[in-house]
Amino acid sequence: MSEQSQINRQILLVSRPQGAASVSNFKLVETPLEPLADGQVRVRNHFLSLDPYMRGRMDDSKSYAASQPLNEVMIGGTVGEIVESKNPKFTVGDKVVGMFGWQEFGTSDGAGLRKVDTAHIPLSAYLGPVGMPGVTAWLGLNRIIEPKAGETVLVSAASGAVGSVVGQLAKAAGCRAVGIAGGADKCRYVTETLGFDACVDYKAGNLYQDLKAAVPNGVDGYFENVGGEVLDAALQRMNAFGRIALCGMIANYDGSSIPLAKPSLLLTQRLKVQGFIVSESPEVWPEALGQLGGLVAQGKLKYRESVAQGIESAPEAFLGLLKGKNFGKQLVKLI
Structure with a gap:
């Protein structure tokens, strides 16, 4: 490694959001790299993952995982x-997946x-x-929704x-896959590229009626x-004994409370609702990753990426992800 590359650029969380997160919550710093000790490796990160769960970690509140310090x-x-x-x-030269965070x-x-x-x-x-998103899709669909051929599976944030993985796996299981996404372009991608049977544009302003038309026979499994x-x-379209896999609640991540309009449907439709955290099911990872x-x-599983350039772009790209500005998996390219 050259002398110039002995500097590691990192992004720290320096304050907790009050309501919506902002760029001011983060700070870019340059840190000298220490020489390796015996048993250690140095990795030059090529891509950084940005994911909605990170918003919850920014808060200092009770959750399934410790807050980001x-x-x-x-x-x-x-x-x-490995460099x-x-x-x-x-x-040197091995390619690796890790959890090194927002740093080069x-x-x-x-x-x-x-x-x-x-x-x-x-x-x-x-x-x-x-990776983690794919295994999340696999776990929620196969272990909670447990799709059967001929059923209707509904997926929010379908692009x-x-x-995107949930719907394609549901189709492969013989189900009718219906997505919900934001905007005509995303909906077109969901049906034309990913192969969903239908997609509802929640930004069109007619969510319930459009959803009702897309799932005339109701919904048996819903991935939220x-x-x-x-x-x-979605709750209003669930069939009796439907299963709901609760993966994310991005609408609530900025601290706003959005009460359910008809919580009684959980009872009257005898719905199974289960939240899950993919890291708590290590036993499924080998099978899921293999498939x-x-x-x-x-080439049987299609995917799309939104790629921001450079470590300094991570905060803006992350805030955009929380507002649905990304199209597909949000990454930051570091090299």
Whole structure:
């Protein structure tokens, strides 16, 4: 590594949001890289993952995971290449997936690093369809919704990193897949490229009526990424004994409270509603990643990426993600 590359650029969380998050909550710093100790490896991160769950970690409130500490590197998944190694399990040139967060270099003893093969799967895909978002989709669909051929599966944020995989897997299971997305372009992508049977544009201003027309026979399984009015509309179309996998509630992430319009439907329709966190089910990861990797390598699982350039672009790209400005999986390209 050259002298110039001995500097690591990092983005820290320096304050907690009051309501909506802002760029001022983050700070870009330059930190010298320490020499490696025995057993350590240095990774040059190529891509950084931006995900909705990060908004919850910014708050200092009770949740399923500890809050992101202030004045430390913001949490996040990364993919990159080993550029220096004092660990016999890793050699220079190995491509790895890790959780180094919002920074250009990661230093590790190797724990939590997973080597990946980029011969048939692009490195960035290991942060999307063949990574945490893909496994999230696989788990919620197969373990909670448990789709049966002929059923209708509804997916919110259907053009996103998780939703896009849910619908394609539901189709492969013999279901009718219907998406909800924001804007005509995203809906066209959901049906024409991803192969969903229908897609409802929630920005068109007629959500419930459009959804009713798209699912005339109701909904048997619903994969929820959004919450708010989208969840309200979906609940009113659920069939008896329907299953709802609660993955994300992005409509509530800025602290605003959006009460359900008809909570009694949970009872009268005898619905199963289960929230889940993908990191709590490590036992499904090998099977899920095996299936997802095979589908991506064969070109049978389509995906799309929004790529911001440079570590300094991460805060703006993240805030855009929370507002639905991304199209597909949101990444930051670091090299």
